[in-house]
Amino acid sequence: MKDLRLLKIIGLGMLMLILSACKGSPDDPPAEGAFKADIQLDWVPEPEFGGYYAARDSGLFSQEHLEVHLKPGGPGVPTLQLIESGQVTFGITTADNLLIARDRGADLVALFALYQTFPAGIMVHAERGLHGLEDVFKEGTLAMEPGTPTFKFLEKRFGFHHIHVVPYTNNLSPFLHDPQLAQQCYVTAEPIAARRAGASPFVFPISDAGYNPYSGILVTKREVLIKHKDEVRRLIRAIKAGWTAYLKDPTSANQAMHQLNPTMDEATFEASSKIQAPLIVGSPGTPIGQMTLERWQTLSGQLVELGLIQPSDPQSAFEPSE
Amino acid sequence: MKHRQGAGLKLRGIHRQFEGRPVINHLDLDVAPGEFLAIIGPSGCGKSTLLRLLAHLDQADQGTLDRSEADLDVAFVFQDPCLMPWRSVIDNVALPLELQGVPRHHRIPAAEALLKTVGLGDAQGKFPQQLSGGMKMRVSLARALITRPDLLLLDEPFAALDDITRHHLDDHLQSLWLSHPMTVVFVTHSLSEAVYLADRVIVLSAGGGNITLDYKVPLPHPRTAASRLSTPFIDHLRTVSEAFEGHSRTLA
């Protein structure tokens, strides 16, 4: 009899362990007052989030009766899992990650795409005199995070047989010490830091090689979109206004972010926000944050080819903005 | 050429204290070469300390200890047989010769012979874990004897064993001493064992290590089981016992 009770206690304990993985979603709006929304950033506060801080600090969110909390992230922050488990309402990620999450069963939707051009690139030492991205894969060492769609794309497109591929750990010193090392980068970050450390970096954009997913996209669960259609519309409006303001003058938002991220100095903030501007704006006349079905379809096809997802219609992956 | 007789010892004014309390109190003692000396006394009377001093495992605070030769071969037998469990019986016995650099083809036959003497000729390939307490003690004795020591020191070696085994081991020790002349200093709790084995019995007082009785036992060697029940033996035992009890009573 005692053994049966012990078994029940063990079973209950394990059920509780599993239940704790499934948190309740905090997206029920308060009875009255502003709509609370938290946005999980997928990195530390840097110019790639400038428009959000501009919107927050110039009152654009509160004007739309929104109470927005910006949650800085960092290396390894599981943005999509946080949204999926309901711990945050909104988050920022890249379009390829979104399509993969949808393929794994999460019904997430993209609402806004900041970067019309993918900021990722391969950074090399200018002294190597390389002419095109294909030269990077002829010899030397490449530091890249394994398993990303970009990794698989480059592997398929150029082949890694002639180079030594090693992990990239957000550390610039291997690059600075090895003139034959190439590494992944975001044009808004590593090249600027490398230049300041005295190196002469040169960047080959990944988008030039034909891989150009939307990036800096804002995503949420479809149920949130359905339940709070109006609030979401107001949120996107505020975000667009914030980015428009930031692109005009990034100074105060940069200062606010620098407070949160003191390891990046003000000069770098300035250089970074300058470099990202053309990637955000896209072709003239394009409204900020816009997404087209065609580009989502292109991306979807590429991911299917890379064996990352099953074929599917990406129509429901994004909510076209007005 | 080594002394075939055994070492002579001369202790003068030996004083040893621990934490301010004297364990051996200005002791004078002479031990003749080849003598079998038994030391008895209550717990804490310094008998183990005295043995350690004789073995040069410890240094006296005051006094002199003269040994008849500068370079003595000393062997020690503890209450725990202290065999190395990773070595076979024969390799345990041969250890002291091994440590002196004696090659294997010399030391193994010597060890074999000694094991036969203590009745363990068949056990040489065994390991200590396979032996009984009495057998382990016999191995320990054989190991002590293998270098033909000048001085053999034993600290209550048979105390952990039952009476029958103990009597057997007393006889083994006696025959080893008779066939290998050496000085033996034997510490024991057992009065009858002391009287049975020794030429001379010394009783140490408690808490100070003074000699309260220095008694010669003139019984002939070899002594046998029958000796234990003979009248002279019982007389000697009574004398020693009275001295031992008497002194203990004055302390109580």
Added chain:
Amino acid sequence: MKPLSGVLWLPPLMSFVLITGLIECSIILMDLPAYLAPRPSAVALALFIHAEELLKATRHTGIAAITGLGMSAILGALLAITLASHPLIRRAFYPYAVFFQTVPIIAIAPMLVIWFGYGQGAVVAASFIVSVSPIIANTLTGLLSTDPALLDLFRIAKASRLDTLFKLRIPGAIPHFLTGLRIASGLAVIGAIVGEFVADSYEDGGGIGTAVEIALKEQRTDLVFAAVLMSSLLGLLIFWLVSGLNQLSLKYWHLGEFKDS
């Protein structure tokens, strides 16, 4: 009829079946999505489908872990012997031995890359750093806890320091060393995997650490768990090998034992 408790593999097998069965049912009953909690059946399926790659990755990590453990055994034992030789040496250098235990390997891994380059060099170094401490600590304890009566015996027999070290202290310390080795075996695997996050070379597909990273990036939670399971099995395998060494030392070299299962 042998009692249930007598069959060695039956209790752990039963508990394994019970626990995985419970997890599977809970996940189904609570309708948890796969991207939050993969079902054990899905993990098993992923293991089966990707068996070849996972085995290759396990071999990759296993070689590094065993090499790291081997280095820990040899260098750890030598360090312990050095520390045991003199109390002054012990006081001066033991804190550095403790350093191995407390250094966060993630923090110094980039430095390992600078010294050993990418690939097995740095990964083995990481595995060594993480696993050497219990071997030093346990072996040192063994060397310092030699039977004092035997030490006295050696002194009386006028044994040289070298003889006392090789014929008494070291054989007596072997059970302690093997205990340290048992503890270190799991740590060697962890150290290798952490080293792989920073320094793996992807030429032959990489090790288990890389497999976990890739599975995370591809949002394949079932594969993540499958890879983690392989790392546990690797740890168990190495532990089992060391236990076998322990049994041998007991049976054939009579090098003593400690009472444990």
